[in-house]
């Protein structure tokens with residue numbers, strides 16, 4: 001099946017408000033204390049993200065950073081649209097970006113394994129050559145009678161550069177540079193790590209929409225993740241339907257999450273936050289929240305995006321499946 005031709009679909013770009021990093025660090029230092037007992041936010045040189053525990057394909061998150069939102073949940077529910085395959089290497093060429101790095105959360109390329117899957121996207125292009133660090137996670141039957149549900153994480157080969165349906169990525173040159181470092185320990189509020197950051201920024205910046213992307217590590221504790229099973233053959237018409245279709249698992253640190261958040265919609269039907277994670281011990285999926293607030297220990301590295309590229313948005317949209 002052919003991937004979407006980027007010259008044939010709508011692509012819109014809108015700028016974000018981009019305050020100084022030091023100001024954002026100050027805002028988060030104060031605001032995150034409502035959700036975490038210990039908070040430390042600073043502007044730092046990005047650590048080398050090719051090293052453990054991150055093991056990404058590029059060193060940093062800098063160099064003309066933009067957010068990219070591809071497709072959307074309406075291509076997944078109520079029923080899948082199988083023609084919505086996106087080649088990310090082709091996207092970097094279409095956008096004339098090389099070197100380029102895309103990191104974030106999306107649906108994996110279901111044709112690669114024959115079933116729907118989660119994608120923890122990390123793809124880089126340098127002088128036309130692809131480094132593929134993307135992991136995919138699928139639901140697998142486990143147990144003697146194959147009666148219960150487990151999951152399987154695997155890495156895509158560099159020859160497989162597709163994703164499907166929807167995705168939220170940070171696009172940059174993958175260069176070293178200054179980033180926000182956010183450390184938060186012991187959760188005392190209801191929000192998850194990303195919601196706490198997003199709401200703190202929204203409270204401060206109001207209608208000036210800020211977008212950021214990057215990575216965060218859960219150093220200690222466990223999290224609730226979901227993994228999508230294969231496509232539903234019956235229409236999923238409510239959040240309860242979607243919730244009943246998804247498979248939920250508790251997974252354990254250390255886990256590396258990749259994704260994006262925005263504080264407003266910019267009339268582009270943007271998903272406000274979306275992070276997927278994976279681990280060297282075989283875990284992976286869509287991040288919801290930690291399940292161990294007392295021992296939760298987060299360490300994030302984020303860059304502010306200058307703009308968002310909204311690519312192939314669904315014409316008929318809805319609010320399902322956004323959590």
Ligand SMILES: [Zn+2]
Pocket residue numbers: 105106274275276286
């Ligand atoms: Zn997801």
